[in-house]
Amino acid sequence: MATKTYVNGGKLHLAPVKEHVGASxxxxxxxxxxxxxxxRESMRHQLADLxxxxxxxxxxxDLDVKTETTKSFWQS
Incomplete structure (x- = not known):
């Protein structure tokens, strides 16, 4: 699932982009x-590399980035 990254009021948001899955x-x-x-894990690695x-x-x-990049992959 693709995500769209945007910054709103100094906070990082990862918004999911709706896609259809073939299986039900x-x-x-x-x-x-x-x-x-x-x-999510890929986006956090990319954020850490900026x-x-x-x-x-x-x-x-730095605190915003650390907070986001230290989350586990299942955390939103």
């Missing part, structure tokens, strides 16, 4: 959840 029922939900976890100047331009502090 429990398997479809499981697959969608795994994709969501993978995307330099301080870019983060400042986005209105994010």
């Amino acid at each position: 029922g429990i398997m479809g939900t499981l697959i969608a959840t795994i994709f969501k976890w993978q995307e 330099d301080k100047v870019f983060l400042t331009d986005m209105g994010l502090s």
Whole structure:
């Protein structure tokens, strides 16, 4: 599942972009959840790799980045 990253009032938000999963029922939900976890983990790694100047331009502090990047993959 893809996510869209945006900054609102100095806070980082990861908003899910709706996609349809081919399978239905429990398997479809499981697959969608795994994709969501993978995307979330990838976005957090990318956030951690950004330099301080870019983060400042986005209105994010070191604490904001640390708070987001230390979350486990299942945490939103």
